[in-house]
Amino acid sequence: MEASSSSSLWGGLNSGIVLSLLAVAWTMLWQALQGLQLHHFFDRHSRRLSRRLAAILDPDLTVTIAEYNGGRMRRSDAYKEAKAYLERATREARGGGAGGGVRHLRAEPDKDPDRVLLSMDDDEEITDEFRGAVVTWRACTAPQREDTGPAYFWRGGAGQRAERRSYKLLFSERHRDLVLGEYLTHVRREGRAVMVKNRQRKLFTNISGDGSWDSDGFWSDSVWSHVVFEHPKTFATLAMDPAKKKEVMDDLDAFRNGKDYYARVGKAWKRGYLLYGPPGTGKSTMIAAMANHLDYDVYDIELTSVRTNTDLRKLFIETTSKSIIVIEDIDCSLDLTGKRKRKKKKKEEEEEEGKKDGDKEKEDDSNKAGSSKVTLSGVLNFIDGLWSACGGERIIVFTTNHVEKLDPALIRRGRMDKHIEMSYCCVESFKFLAKVYLDVDDHPRFDAVAALLREVDMTPADVAENMTPKAPGENADSCLAALVEALEKAKVDAALAKKKKAKGNKEDAGAADDEDEEEEEEEEE
Numbered sequence: 001m002e003a004s005s006s007s008s009l010w011g012g013l014n015s016g017i018v019l020s021l022l023a024v025a026w027t028m029l030w031q032a033l034q035g036l037q038l039h040h041f042f043d044r045h046s047r048r049l050s051r052r053l054a055a056i057l058d059p060d061l062t063v064t065i066a067e068y069n070g071g072r073m074r075r076s077d078a079y080k081e082a083k084a085y086l087e088r089a090t091r092e093a094r095g096g097g098a099g100g101g102v103r104h105l106r107a108e109p110d111k112d113p114d115r116v117l118l119s120m121d122d123d124e125e126i127t128d129e130f131r132g133a134v135v136t137w138r139a140c141t142a143p144q145r146e147d148t149g150p151a152y153f154w155r156g157g158a159g160q161r162a163e164r165r166s167y168k169l170l171f172s173e174r175h176r177d178l179v180l181g182e183y184l185t186h187v188r189r190e191g192r193a194v195m196v197k198n199r200q201r202k203l204f205t206n207i208s209g210d211g212s213w214d215s216d217g218f219w220s221d222s223v224w225s226h227v228v229f230e231h232p233k234t235f236a237t238l239a240m241d242p243a244k245k246k247e248v249m250d251d252l253d254a255f256r257n258g259k260d261y262y263a264r265v266g267k268a269w270k271r272g273y274l275l276y277g278p279p280g281t282g283k284s285t286m287i288a289a290m291a292n293h294l295d296y297d298v299y300d301i302e303l304t305s306v307r308t309n310t311d312l313r314k315l316f317i318e319t320t321s322k323s324i325i326v327i328e329d330i331d332c333s334l335d336l337t338g339k340r341k342r343k344k345k346k347k348e349e350e351e352e353e354g355k356k357d358g359d360k361e362k363e364d365d366s367n368k369a370g371s372s373k374v375t376l377s378g379v380l381n382f383i384d385g386l387w388s389a390c391g392g393e394r395i396i397v398f399t400t401n402h403v404e405k406l407d408p409a410l411i412r413r414g415r416m417d418k419h420i421e422m423s424y425c426c427v428e429s430f431k432f433l434a435k436v437y438l439d440v441d442d443h444p445r446f447d448a449v450a451a452l453l454r455e456v457d458m459t460p461a462d463v464a465e466n467m468t469p470k471a472p473g474e475n476a477d478s479c480l481a482a483l484v485e486a487l488e489k490a491k492v493d494a495a496l497a498k499k500k501k502a503k504g505n506k507e508d509a510g511a512a513d514d515e516d517e518e519e520e521e522e523e524e525e
Ligand SMILES: Nc1ncnc2c1ncn2[C@@H]1O[C@H](COP(=O)(O)OP(=O)(O)OP(=O)(O)O)[C@@H](O)[C@H]1O
Pocket: 237, 238, 239, 240, 277, 278, 279, 280, 281, 282, 283, 284, 285, 286, 400, 401, 422, 460, 461, 462, 464
């Protein structure tokens, strides 16, 4: 027993010495390797080796979430959600939380230009815990297949993307049900929430939307191209009758929270707004404020660039939920106004003249405005046809300077549910703009401005422009003086224009009287 104990003592001492020597040797080797910059190589391979050893001892189940699945050219939603979830886990891990240990990170531009978004680099791992089950996520890359299909050429041939990425989720057999049943749902849901939080809103246009490179470096043949939407206008800086503004904001809130209501009454979850009023009264500005209020994307349709009704439908189908679809100056974009009436009149004329090929000419005539063949019925279908119900949560906004010119079918309730008039600057709007632009609540010149605004029409755009300091020395006094001057000039101009118009009307009436007399004389003769 003794011998064995003394031998075990010696054995223990020996092994202690051996271990100490090994540790010293390893430290020296490590320092030498660091000098040679080879530690990255050994670090990576030793981790791989330990992972393989662990896998042999305790085989895990795996779930792979690939970045691109099937023949699809779009990133899979599940991958994007897992990525967002793991980005958050990586962020938290850096603070010493669960799932730490990520040493090689990938940095991508963040929404905030001063920061970067960190995710784990290829071959990195992160652990996560869910109701007592510890799982491991591994970022994997595989060399891309030699792709010779059309997508290969769209992407500009070789070198566009060298690898295919995926996430592998490793977990123990005993957590199979928990992970497959609940954890994956949890990851997707949380990932989606992170994505919504980090979402950069976009402004889409259909001009030159025949395809573009998307943010993932892939060629997308979408009919839309986009930029980041960064309009600073909010309802807090939009001059408008306060009651009217509140009504619009309440209406938008009711729409956003109305999913159940729309489902209950069996209506597609969309709402049409018609903004009308003279140029410079804030229609486009209101759209920006709406988008910022709702946190929606904006799809700005240039209708004259849409060739056919089918293209218009395609544009609609490719819009996403939570978006505002805008057609500005609808009266100018297309000859939608009274087209049906004119067609009818023309038909009657043609019938009188016995024209046989009248239909063809009629078509040609209606297309003269441009190469666009979008018709009123195409636009009506776009707003409330069967397709318009796809996707949900969309707001459609039309703007016009001439509401009276629009076909009543286009703007009837149900299509354009809410009509909002944007009008010239009133006294309340002026005071609001004075506060926003000059930071003044009251000023001796306010009365003069108010009196002039009651007599003369000036748009909020002009009022705002006059109240914008344009040189270093300018202040509220000088800006308000400039505004009074501009209003007085506008008053004189308006009086002159009125006089001229009255004179013109008189002359027209005189000419008409002469014509009538001539006609009467002819008839008498
Ligand atoms: N009601 C308003 N409140 C605050 N600023 C306004 C308002 N109306 C106009 N403006 C200012 O005037 C400028 C022009 O306004 P906006 O482009 O919205 O006019 P619009 O009604 O769309 O004109 P148009 O009919 O010519 O398209 C904007 O940059 C905005 O700053």
